[in-house]
Amino acid sequence: MAQNTTQYDDYLTPIRRLLVWMVLLFLIAVFVLWRIDNPRVERFRAVIIDAIIPNMNWAIAPATTAVNLVRDFKSYAEVIEQNQELRRELQRMKSWKEAAIQLEQENARLLELNNLKLNPKFTFVSGIVIADSGSPFSQSVLLNVGERDGIVDGWPAMDGLGLVGRIAGIGSTSSRVMLLTDASSRVPIVVQPSGQEALVSGDNTLNPLIEFLKDTSLVRPGDRIVTSGRGGTLPPDLLIGQLVLDPHKRLRVKLAADYERLKFVRVLRDQSGEKILGAGNLLLPKLKDSSPKPTHPLVD
Amino acid sequence: MGLKSLTYSILFVLIVFVLIFVKILPLNTVPKEWTAPDVLLCVTLVWCLRRPLGTSIILLGVLFLLQDIIFQRPIGLFAVVATLMCEWSKRQALRAEEFPFFIEWMTAAVAVIAIFILVQVIASLSLIATPSMRIFAKESVFTILAYPFVALLCRYGLGLRTHQVTEFEASLGQES
Numbered sequence: 001m002a003q004n005t006t007q008y009d010d011y012l013t014p015i016r017r018l019l020v021w022m023v024l025l026f027l028i029a030v031f032v033l034w035r036i037d038n039p040r041v042e043r044f045r046a047v048i049i050d051a052i053i054p055n056m057n058w059a060i061a062p063a064t065t066a067v068n069l070v071r072d073f074k075s076y077a078e079v080i081e082q083n084q085e086l087r088r089e090l091q092r093m094k095s096w097k098e099a100a101i102q103l104e105q106e107n108a109r110l111l112e113l114n115n116l117k118l119n120p121k122f123t124f125v126s127g128i129v130i131a132d133s134g135s136p137f138s139q140s141v142l143l144n145v146g147e148r149d150g151i152v153d154g155w156p157a158m159d160g161l162g163l164v165g166r167i168a169g170i171g172s173t174s175s176r177v178m179l180l181t182d183a184s185s186r187v188p189i190v191v192q193p194s195g196q197e198a199l200v201s202g203d204n205t206l207n208p209l210i211e212f213l214k215d216t217s218l219v220r221p222g223d224r225i226v227t228s229g230r231g232g233t234l235p236p237d238l239l240i241g242q243l244v245l246d247p248h249k250r251l252r253v254k255l256a257a258d259y260e261r262l263k264f265v266r267v268l269r270d271q272s273g274e275k276i277l278g279a280g281n282l283l284l285p286k287l288k289d290s291s292p293k294p295t296h297p298l299v300d
Numbered sequence: 301m302g303l304k305s306l307t308y309s310i311l312f313v314l315i316v317f318v319l320i321f322v323k324i325l326p327l328n329t330v331p332k333e334w335t336a337p338d339v340l341l342c343v344t345l346v347w348c349l350r351r352p353l354g355t356s357i358i359l360l361g362v363l364f365l366l367q368d369i370i371f372q373r374p375i376g377l378f379a380v381v382a383t384l385m386c387e388w389s390k391r392q393a394l395r396a397e398e399f400p401f402f403i404e405w406m407t408a409a410v411a412v413i414a415i416f417i418l419v420q421v422i423a424s425l426s427l428i429a430t431p432s433m434r435i436f437a438k439e440s441v442f443t444i445l446a447y448p449f450v451a452l453l454c455r456y457g458l459g460l461r462t463h464q465v466t467e468f469e470a471s472l473g474q475e476s
Contacts, residue, residue: 020387023361024380030365031376035426045369052370056321064325134323135371136431136439139331142324176372181331183431204331204431262329 050171139182162256188230207252337442
């Protein structure tokens with residue numbers, strides 16, 4: 001067993017000790033830097049991810065497809081039931097469609113009578129989800145569109161129906177969508193029809209919490225929840241979902257977007273909101289509140 | 301000997317990359333109620349305990365930092381703690397006169413628990429909002445339970461035996 005003691009002594013040469021300390025100190029320095037100058041390091045993270053993951057798409061896409069194929073194959077057993085269910089649903093939807101068309105026509109007539117201007121319709125950039133965050137630390141997905149495609153930080157991302165999240169971090173060919181379920185996601189909302197405003201805050205569960213609602217007696221499960229547009233972070237009237245009660249009688253949102261199969265995501269071009277250019281502006285207060293144009297960072 | 305240990309180091313890096321790849325596949329974007337064991341940490345610990353001389357601390361640091369960056373974790377936090385505990389377990393493996401599997405497993409368990417506690421403590425001291433502690437506690441327990449299976453897989457799939465056997469053989473080869 002002298003063998004092992006010599007091995008151990010060999011291992012602990014001064015050079016090696018120094019190396020260990022240097023690596024640990026370097027990592028500590030990185031962590032401290034991340035903690036102090038978060039936006040800049042996060043941009044660095046986006047650059048690295050942008051360099052790695054879109055290049056791996058040739059492998060990610062087939063692997064995802066293969067796993068999904070197996071899953072779909074499992075659900076073939078229920079195809080007949082599903083088909084009948086869908087037929088019934090379609091029947092119901094047809095009557096709703098009739099109603100919607102009539103309402104739309106009526107709405108158009110009334111708008112014309114009032115000469116009312118509504119928000120312009122949004123154009124969008126569609127992207128494909130190429131990667132997951134892979135850890136419970138953040139609920140986010142990576143899209144295959146980025147700065148090159150004109151994506152800007154803060155733009156809302158929807159699936160066909162409801163809000164999915166918003167852009168937080170862009171690289172040149174990829175961008176990250178922070179989902180509504182992320183623990184740091186906060187979205188100002190309106191509960192319809194009562195018109196009360198509140199916040200939807202993610203807490204790492206599928207159904208985010210509704211917070212700061214003034215009067216809970218005015219809302220009922222099933223109420224529609226849309227963005228309010230307060231604070232200029234998101235445009236108003238984007239569908240988020242329906243209000244539900246959880247077993248502890250807390251108000252939550254049943255999200256309209258299908259989080260189980262998030263594949264295609266639309267990023268809305270939102271020109272209205274406040275623009276943040278450069279990392280410094282996230283930390284500094286506004287110097288002049290009268291200047292409408294985006295301020296540039298002081299140091300860059 | 302040099303070639304063989306190099307092969308194992310390359311194999312280690314490859315396995316880590318494949319596991320990172322599997323983890324970021326966008327299969328399900330719903331927040332999970334339960335967490336899978338951290339197989340990446342398991343494999344790294346298996347390598348540290350069975351090939352203490354074949355896993356350089358620079359390699360470990362870089363791989364952990366890369367994981368932090370890709371998995372959207374606080375950059376550097378997990379890396380520094382995990383590198384520290386891997387280094388510690390490497391020393392345990394090198395110092396021990398005999399290293400039966402049970403001791404190896406317990407060393408890995410101590411490392412995993414220490415990583416969990418240190419990450420939580422540092423995160424709360426530096427005011428980082430972490431998801432609930434329960435998720436990470438569960439993940440740690442599952443990781444410890446998964447360790448024997450990962451070790452078994454490495455033993456019979458890749459021929460990764462305890463370091464004393466392999467390095468003893470290697471040293472015989474060098475002397476002759």
